[in-house]
Amino acid sequence: MGLLDGKRGIVFGIANDRSYAWFIAKQLMAQGAECVFTHLPDEKGKMERRCRSAIKDLGIEDPWLMPCNVSSDESLDEVFGKLKEDFGKIDFVIHAVAYADRKYLKMGNFYKTSREAWALALDISAYSLLAMAQRAEAIMPDGGSILAMSYFGGEKVIPGYNVMGVAKAALEHTTRYLAYDLGQQNIRVNTISGGPLRTLAASAVGSIGDMFEHMERKASLRRNITGEEVGNTAVYLISDLSTGVTGENIYVDAGYNIIGL
Ligand SMILES: NC(=O)c1ccc[n+]([C@@H]2O[C@H](COP(=O)([O-])OP(=O)(O)OC[C@H]3O[C@@H](n4cnc5c(N)ncnc54)[C@H](O)[C@@H]3O)[C@@H](O)[C@H]2O)c1
Numbered sequence: 001m002g003l004l005d006g007k008r009g010i011v012f013g014i015a016n017d018r019s020y021a022w023f024i025a026k027q028l029m030a031q032g033a034e035c036v037f038t039h040l041p042d043e044k045g046k047m048e049r050r051c052r053s054a055i056k057d058l059g060i061e062d063p064w065l066m067p068c069n070v071s072s073d074e075s076l077d078e079v080f081g082k083l084k085e086d087f088g089k090i091d092f093v094i095h096a097v098a099y100a101d102r103k104y105l106k107m108g109n110f111y112k113t114s115r116e117a118w119a120l121a122l123d124i125s126a127y128s129l130l131a132m133a134q135r136a137e138a139i140m141p142d143g144g145s146i147l148a149m150s151y152f153g154g155e156k157v158i159p160g161y162n163v164m165g166v167a168k169a170a171l172e173h174t175t176r177y178l179a180y181d182l183g184q185q186n187i188r189v190n191t192i193s194g195g196p197l198r199t200l201a202a203s204a205v206g207s208i209g210d211m212f213e214h215m216e217r218k219a220s221l222r223r224n225i226t227g228e229e230v231g232n233t234a235v236y237l238i239s240d241l242s243t244g245v246t247g248e249n250i251y252v253d254a255g256y257n258i259i260g261l
Pocket of ligand 1: 152
């Protein structure tokens, strides 16, 4: 018996087998969830091949997998339309996507962020959650759980995280407003604030090398976290163990955020 037996949902954000989305899907599936997936479209098909290979490592040979650019309403319409057509309803959505122009993720250059770079980061990394929720609501007639990935740089200044920190602040507050609106339909919306993990997206952040070393010295548990630990908290937030929890941000950061000095 798994905690997620009978639940089906969609996972956005697997780039490879180091992605947070991959670890979340792995732990959800270990508890009986059925996951379907999207990948970022690209002309050469590299993203699809990498995503497919990572999903294969999860034990799925022939996945439900669609291209989706989360900054396109049409692309999201196609994905949620196909979900409705194929399954009628879903129980959960995992939002583990983010993007910012790496040119603006260098230490000390936040003040140089262009209007265009700001809009792009906020659109892909924060508005996309709202865009997904608008479409998911129609296929969650029995309620559901929507989960997005955040980071401490959305609350405090983490040098080099820059415009992505602004996007995470927007993402976390978007979650609260969504939780209020969708609460009437028993749809819960939460974020996990995960510790640093060596992923493609993380490699773009100027100070990422320092972050891992800093965690080992300063986090309450004196170590970094694993993808599985975030995945296990996702299991809790998607499962019926958390039916009274919405609009929350749960830290899976080895107790880093509680430290003042
Ligand atoms: N790695 C970390 O240290 C860390 C810490 C806390 C939170 N997070 C968050 O976790 C989430 C997942 O990132 P990750 O670290 O696993 O990196 P990742 O590179 O593995 O995943 C990021 C994903 O975003 C997707 N993406 C980017 N632009 C997109 C678009 N326009 N349309 C569709 N997909 C798009 C990429 O294809 C990729 O799959 C992000 O929200 C990230 O900010 C990461």
